[in-house]
Amino acid sequence: MQKIAIVTDSTCDLENEQLEQYGISVLPLKIIYTDREFTDRVDITPEEVYRNLEKEVPKTSLPSPSDAFKLFEHLKNSGFTHVLCIHISGGLSGTIQMVRNAAAEFKGIVIKVLDSKSLSMGLGFPVLEAAKEVSKGSSFDEVVNKAEEVIDQVQTFFVVGTLEYLKRGGRIGYVSASLGEILQVKPIISINDEGKYYTHEKTRGRKKSLNRMLEIIRQAAEGRTVKIAVFHGDARQEADFLIAQLKAFDNVEEIVTGQIGPVMVVHTGPGLVGVVIF
Numbered sequence: 026m027q028k029i030a031i032v033t034d035s036t037c038d039l040e041n042e043q044l045e046q047y048g049i050s051v052l053p054l055k056i057i058y059t060d061r062e063f064t065d066r067v068d069i070t071p072e073e074v075y076r077n078l079e080k081e082v083p084k085t086s087l088p089s090p091s092d093a094f095k096l097f098e099h100l101k102n103s104g105f106t107h108v109l110c111i112h113i114s115g116g117l118s119g120t121i122q123m124v125r126n127a128a129a130e131f132k133g134i135v136i137k138v139l140d141s142k143s144l145s146m147g148l149g150f151p152v153l154e155a156a157k158e159v160s161k162g163s164s165f166d167e168v169v170n171k172a173e174e175v176i177d178q179v180q181t182f183f184v185v186g187t188l189e190y191l192k193r194g195g196r197i198g199y200v201s202a203s204l205g206e207i208l209q210v211k212p213i214i215s216i217n218d219e220g221k222y223y224t225h226e227k228t229r230g231r232k233k234s235l236n237r238m239l240e241i242i243r244q245a246a247e248g249r250t251v252k253i254a255v256f257h258g259d260a261r262q263e264a265d266f267l268i269a270q271l272k273a274f275d276n277v278e279e280i281v282t283g284q285i286g287p288v289m290v291v292h293t294g295p296g297l298v299g300v301v302i303f
Contacts (some may be wrong), residue, residue: 026106027107029107031152031159032109034112036120038143052142054118055086071287090126093128108137112141116216117144143176154171180245183214235265238300252278256282258285258293
């Protein structure tokens with residue numbers, strides 16, 4: 026008998042209720058200030074990060090190898106025989122490489138590690154669908170195949186208030202961050218096959234960027250049934266605007282929404298609005 030566990034990290038932006046409902050385990054990243062350290066989504070909120078940004082922009086770090094080992098040991102002792110780990114893009118974080126290294130050394134259970142090539146609900150959707158597959162009693166191979174299918178079907182698009190935080194954190198990828206800001210050019214950012222950010226399209230001004238993002242989603246969803254996540258970083262009104270427009274699409278099965286977690290706040294700053302389509 027296979028007993029299958031699903032593991033992800035704290036950048037997945039799934040609600041705690043969903044994590045608990047499907048028994049999904051989470052490896053939290055860390056947020057580090059000069060004089061203190063916090064565990065992502067455990068003892069710090071996005072609002073607390075925003076409030077402190079003018080005083081200090083913190084650093085972030087991955088879970089430690091010992092965190093991964095402790096989790097694997099707990100799952101093994103709980104009777105799990107197979108573990109599927111799905112994590113934030115390796116092009117944006119070293120988390121997945123750390124988990125791969127830990128998994129290669131850990132003995133006694135089968136561990137498979139997948140790169141979501143995304144983050145937020147671009148990670149959350151494959152994690153959730155894999156967990157649903159486990160709940161159906163599917164085999165480990167079927168669960169892995171489902172997760173891989175969803176990873177291939179997910180697209181992520183977002184705009185930020187300023188590119189300063191992506192630059193500061195070294196996560197700018199292939200997004201140009203020079204003359205555009207002066208000219209109020211707002212890139213619509215997506216994630217490429219390397220799992221890195223790139224400029225999908227450029228628009229002039231914030232409102233145009235949101236409207237253009239809606240059109241991109243409309244085109245991507247054409248001819249198929251989709252689930253959509255609208256996520257934001259201290260930009261609730263603009264997220265609500267997108268949701269209102271998306272509700273008019275006749276092929277949207279579900280819309281979920283929420284605020285991005287604290288680690289992502291550090292790297293994007295206030296004003297992020299994004300859409301994940303699955």
